[in-house]
Amino acid sequence: MSRIRLSDAKPNAELMLYKILGGMGMERRLTEMGLLPGEKIKRIDSPNNGPVVLFVKGAKIAIGRGMADKIIVEECTQKKIIKVALAGNPNSGKTSVFNNLTGARQHVGNYPGVTVEKKEGIAYCDDYTIKITDLPGTYSLTAYSLDEVVTRNFIIHEKPDLIVDIVDASNLERNLYLFTQLMEFGIPLALAFNMSDIAQSAGQQTDDNAMSELLGVSIVHTVGNKNKGTKALLDVMVKTYRERADKKNISVNYGREIEEEISKIIALLSHERDLIMEYPPRWLTVKLLEDDKYIVDSIKTKQGTDEITKQIESSRAHIKTIFADDAETVFADKRYGFINGILHETTKQNKDPRLQISDNIDQIVANRILGIPIFLGIMWFMFKAIFYLSEKPMQWIECAQGLIGSSISGLLPEGSLIQGLIVDGVIGGVGSVLVFVPVIFLLFFFISILEDSGYMARIAFIVDKFMHKIGLHGRSFIPMLLGFGCNVPAIMATRVIESRKDRITTILINPFMSCGARLPVYTLLIGAFFSERISGNILFSLYILGFLMAVFMAKVFRKFIFTGESAPFVMELPPYRMPTLNGLIIHMWERGWLYIKKAGTVIMLGCIIIWSLSALPLSSGGDLTKSYIGKIGKAIEPTVRPLGFDWKIGTALVAGVVAKEIVVGTLGVLYGTDENADESSSGLREALRKDTYPDGRPVFTPLIAYVFMVFVLLYIPCLSTAAVIRKETGSWGWMFFSIGYSTVLAWVTSFVIYQGGRLVGL
Amino acid sequence: MPKEEIGTVASLLPGEKANILKVSGKVCLRRRLLDMGVLPGSIIQMIRHAPLGDPIEVKIKGYHLSLRKSEACHITVKRLK
Numbered sequence: 001m002s003r004i005r006l007s008d009a010k011p012n013a014e015l016m017l018y019k020i021l022g023g024m025g026m027e028r029r030l031t032e033m034g035l036l037p038g039e040k041i042k043r044i045d046s047p048n049n050g051p052v053v054l055f056v057k058g059a060k061i062a063i064g065r066g067m068a069d070k071i072i073v074e075e076c077t078q079k080k081i082i083k084v085a086l087a088g089n090p091n092s093g094k095t096s097v098f099n100n101l102t103g104a105r106q107h108v109g110n111y112p113g114v115t116v117e118k119k120e121g122i123a124y125c126d127d128y129t130i131k132i133t134d135l136p137g138t139y140s141l142t143a144y145s146l147d148e149v150v151t152r153n154f155i156i157h158e159k160p161d162l163i164v165d166i167v168d169a170s171n172l173e174r175n176l177y178l179f180t181q182l183m184e185f186g187i188p189l190a191l192a193f194n195m196s197d198i199a200q201s202a203g204q205q206t207d208d209n210a211m212s213e214l215l216g217v218s219i220v221h222t223v224g225n226k227n228k229g230t231k232a233l234l235d236v237m238v239k240t241y242r243e244r245a246d247k248k249n250i251s252v253n254y255g256r257e258i259e260e261e262i263s264k265i266i267a268l269l270s271h272e273r274d275l276i277m278e279y280p281p282r283w284l285t286v287k288l289l290e291d292d293k294y295i296v297d298s299i300k301t302k303q304g305t306d307e308i309t310k311q312i313e314s315s316r317a318h319i320k321t322i323f324a325d326d327a328e329t330v331f332a333d334k335r336y337g338f339i340n341g342i343l344h345e346t347t348k349q350n351k352d353p354r355l356q357i358s359d360n361i362d363q364i365v366a367n368r369i370l371g372i373p374i375f376l377g378i379m380w381f382m383f384k385a386i387f388y389l390s391e392k393p394m395q396w397i398e399c400a401q402g403l404i405g406s407s408i409s410g411l412l413p414e415g416s417l418i419q420g421l422i423v424d425g426v427i428g429g430v431g432s433v434l435v436f437v438p439v440i441f442l443l444f445f446f447i448s449i450l451e452d453s454g455y456m457a458r459i460a461f462i463v464d465k466f467m468h469k470i471g472l473h474g475r476s477f478i479p480m481l482l483g484f485g486c487n488v489p490a491i492m493a494t495r496v497i498e499s500r501k502d503r504i505t506t507i508l509i510n511p512f513m514s515c516g517a518r519l520p521v522y523t524l525l526i527g528a529f530f531s532e533r534i535s536g537n538i539l540f541s542l543y544i545l546g547f548l549m550a551v552f553m554a555k556v557f558r559k560f561i562f563t564g565e566s567a568p569f570v571m572e573l574p575p576y577r578m579p580t581l582n583g584l585i586i587h588m589w590e591r592g593w594l595y596i597k598k599a600g601t602v603i604m605l606g607c608i609i610i611w612s613l614s615a616l617p618l619s620s621g622g623d624l625t626k627s628y629i630g631k632i633g634k635a636i637e638p639t640v641r642p643l644g645f646d647w648k649i650g651t652a653l654v655a656g657v658v659a660k661e662i663v664v665g666t667l668g669v670l671y672g673t674d675e676n677a678d679e680s681s682s683g684l685r686e687a688l689r690k691d692t693y694p695d696g697r698p699v700f701t702p703l704i705a706y707v708f709m710v711f712v713l714l715y716i717p718c719l720s721t722a723a724v725i726r727k728e729t730g731s732w733g734w735m736f737f738s739i740g741y742s743t744v745l746a747w748v749t750s751f752v753i754y755q756g757g758r759l760v761g762l
Numbered sequence: 763m764p765k766e767e768i769g770t771v772a773s774l775l776p777g778e779k780a781n782i783l784k785v786s787g788k789v790c791l792r793r794r795l796l797d798m799g800v801l802p803g804s805i806i807q808m809i810r811h812a813p814l815g816d817p818i819e820v821k822i823k824g825y826h827l828s829l830r831k832s833e834a835c836h837i838t839v840k841r842l843k
Binding site for chain 1: 785788789790791792793794795796797798799801802803804809810811812813814815816817819823824825826827828829830833
């Protein structure tokens with residue numbers, strides 16, 4: 001904020017009175033007119049000679065020029081905001097740099113219309129507010145990947161003030177390829193050489209000044225995982241922003257022949273005002289020559305662009321005859337040539353020691369014989385550790401829930417509707433979900449270790465052949481694995497899958513991965529109807545059945561809905577690196593929080609609805625057979641009869657649509673054993689075993705219990721999963737499809753097992 | 763029997779290096795490969811096969827890349843001695 005004399009202030013400028021330099025007399029006179037330090041004033045006279053006219057507190061005041069000389073004001077310029085976009089390759093450590101820059105001042109949203117995550121944050125430097133957007137990690141800016149389209153659309157439509165490209169300093173050649181494309185936007189750029197400690201310890205020497213000169217940008221060295229160079233990067237952002245006017249724009253010179261074609265097209269484009277307003281001309285031209293389908297289509301739909309289209313065709317043909325290769329290859333080649341030229345002059349690259357270590361690790365971990373056992377071992381260890389570590393915290397949560405329930409229960413009128421609603425409906429319902437929080441958080445913690453260390457890419461590498469066989473991508477494996485925890489974050493994790501076909505297939509089959517919420521149902525029923533000796537096998541068979549269904553449906557979808565070739569697998573195997581605790585905690589929190597939010601919103605609402613249905617109408621007087629939910633259960637009984645279910649099971653299944661763990665609670669209420677029934681309560685197990693039809697047949701047999709579990713496994717994904725399917729596919733259609741087909745599948749499978757089981761005399 | 767000098771990346775043995783001659787295939791695959799630095803004139807080295815035999819891991823431009831054999835078939839190379 002700059003301080004100036006009032007007489008020097010520009011007309012119409014918003015000012016704040018800072019100090020009056022004249023003596024006491026003058027100060028008093030001005031004070032009487034309302035001119036006090038701190039007062040907002042506006043100068044409204046014309047810059048000609050004459051008195052200075054001010055607008056103060058809604059009144060006009062004229063003062064002499066001499067007096068205005070002695071008044072010091074601050075210019076209340078609007079706070080200066082710099083919009084910065086962070087671009088960079090995947091695995092360049094961009095996210096840790098972003099976290100360092102913005103700390104906790106960030107929030108996660110979506111890019112409009114697509115489900116690519118958009119992270120934004122704020123940083124401060126000097127008197128600038130820097131608004132930073134973390135763009136998706138990309139290798140290039142083609143139209144073939146959603147992430148790349150999102151990145152370039154952001155740059156074109158949001159027009160950031162500057163772009164910082166974060167590159168892995170130990171692999172400059174490939175990392176700078178994206179930079180050569182960013183140069184074409186004509187937006188000021190800066191380069192951050194991340195992980196520069198590793199590059200330096202590898203003996204890589206870079207002549208920063210020379211490189212900075214050749215590329216026309218400032219270069220900063222950062223070490224994202226050690227939070228080094230963060231301040232320097234902020235300073236460079238401000239510096240680049242301030243000097244943006246005097247920077248000349250450097251971009252790759254594609255050689256005389258191509259540059260001639262580029263100028264021809266730019267000349268033609270200069271008549272197309274709206275195109276030039278929308279896209280930077282050089283970038284547009286290069287994309288047209290590269291036959292970028294997105295851009296070419298947007299040109300073709302415009303009127304009177306035939307001439308341009310013709311020119312592009314002839315230019316592409318011309319390039320092809322000269323270089324004996326198509327334009328895309330030539331452009332890629334020229335860009336890499338440009339990078340090689342610069343690296344040759346400015347760096348001495350030694351072998352990256354990380355690659356050496358990484359190679360050694362992969363010798364074992366990705367080994368043909370040891371690879372799979374090690375992978376299975378890691379998965380086994382992970383699940384073991386999760387369940388072992390979460391045991392105690394889960395007990396604490398249950399305890400806390402019991403305490404809160406009983407203390408609130410005491411405050412409310414005994415036996416009233418409101419007591420039932422709050423204690424049984426809300427606290428009981430939400431508690432049954434919150435109890436899984438430790439498992440979910442630990443699961444995400446381990447997943448983050450896999451991701452941040454680089455092992456995740458190896459998992460995709462190891463399992464791709466199998467996944468490809470069932471029509472999926474190696475990367476679909478992780479969402480499927482996560483599904484064993486909770487389908488909600490698992491479906492969100494499909495964002496790493498680039499191809500939409502692969503992604504939707506993975507989303508649709510995910511609910512068959514038996515999530516943690518289904519475990520209470522299994523525990524209850526297996527405990528009640530199967531001997532301890534076979535209980536483990538029964539449980540395992542359900543998980544396997546879910547997985548086989550997923551595989552089967554994936555094949556069906558690939559055959560009938562998502563036909564055609566799958567997307568390229570081409571994937572980087574980044575060097576292994578040590579994850580940082582900070583990064584792991586941020587990742588774990590972001591995802592785990594979603595689960596807590598689900599418990600607090602959808603599930604709470606569902607619990608209230610289900611509880612109300614079971615308590616109303618008041619005339620039912622606590623008799624569930626007469627309550628609304630009992631009536632619904634009775635109404636659907638005919639549809640579940642062929643599966644061997646009675647109306648109570650039907651009712652529990654209806655309630656379980658909200659969240660599958662509610663099935664247990666509903667059975668508890670229906671059998672009226674105890675108010676807070678859970679899967680281990682022996683009372684409920686006993687009641688299930690003893691329940692009979694009027695003619696004396698038992699309601700449950702081991703076969704019916706098993707079919708019941710199969711139905712719970714396969715039918716309608718819970719409300720939150722359905723909601724997330726809608727959000728991630730961007731369509732209500734896929735959500736309803738998912739609900740519909742899984743319920744039909746559940747019914748058919750249950751029917752086959754029940755009737756088959758009866759035939760063989762079970 | 764002397765090995766063919768010219769082949770595809772899929773036919774390389776672990777450790778073998780080759781010079782890329784041509785990248786063909788569908789536009790989206792070729793574009794992706796070009797962006798990842800798989801260009802005519804670059805040196806590519808076969809590292810290993812995945813435990814199930816597919817995909818493969820190669821080294822190019824100082825980093826490691828994995829791709830399916832069906833994709834590697836589109837990269838024509840000349841073996842380096």
